[in-house]
Amino acid sequence: MDFPRTLPEGGDVLPGVANAVAIASAKGGVGKSTVAVNLALALAADGARVGLMDADIYGPSLPLMLGLRDAPEMDDEGRIRPLQAHGVSTMSMGFLAEEDAPVIWRGPLLGQATQQFLQQVDWGELDILLIDLPPGTGDIQLTLSQIVALSGAVIVTTPQAVALEDVERGIAMFDKVEIETLGIVENMCFYVCPHCDQKHALFGEGGGQSIADKAGVDLLGQLPLDERLRAAGDSGTPLIVSDPMAPQNKAFTDVGQALVSALSELT
């Protein structure tokens, strides 16, 4: 896969990173972390150099989802080395927040702490860094977007009729800081019956496309509601690692390709 470069080369923050994409949603629990992890692994399986950063300070999910047990280490120059998980470089802001959380991660200090964190992590050369955001449209989302010149954002949504408003709130937040929404991913759209292989659209078909059309962005992909995806995420070994041939993985590969095309259109 050919990645474009949408970030400035040799910048202050993320100097070796060609593209940085935030995975966001206004509402919690829609599957941002699931999408971020599986998308990162799908891109890595296609040969990309991928980083994955968990920007959820209070409720980091990546250590659990990727089975990371160790704390990251610092090198002699005080730079933090990302942890390697199934070929993806990963780092969680949650590692740094344990003790000082109430003081540092608020208000004016938040920006400083975030910037310091970002500059300290030695990502090396990456084709793409995915940033798994906490839910909402608050401080951390805006701060991050201001510090890192993100290539763009992907908004994760679910197919209920009410989701349009959440998607629009997400897009509006990124608009405010002049970050382009590259598209939406509709998660938990359909269910494939394990007995008869029949596809059931739980909330009707076409919801994601219609939300994308109304919001004026691309639909990057649709993901099944799937028990194996959930169980694999909770166990620390994502499905794409435990069973690379599982049909569920294809959806993430497709989203990865759509995302790379969307990035290419920016350049």
Ligand SMILES: Nc1ncnc2c1ncn2[C@@H]1O[C@H](COP(=O)(O)OP(=O)(O)OP(=O)(O)O)[C@@H](O)[C@H]1O
């Ligand atoms: N496609 C899916 N099929 C089955 N379960 C899923 C799917 N996507 C997510 N889940 C499950 O739903 C729960 C919430 O997912 P996840 O943690 O990825 O959401 P999130 O948007 O990151 O949540 P938060 O807003 O708290 O960060 C998890 O238990 C996850 O395993």
Ligand SMILES: [Mg+2]
């Ligand atoms: Mg999450």
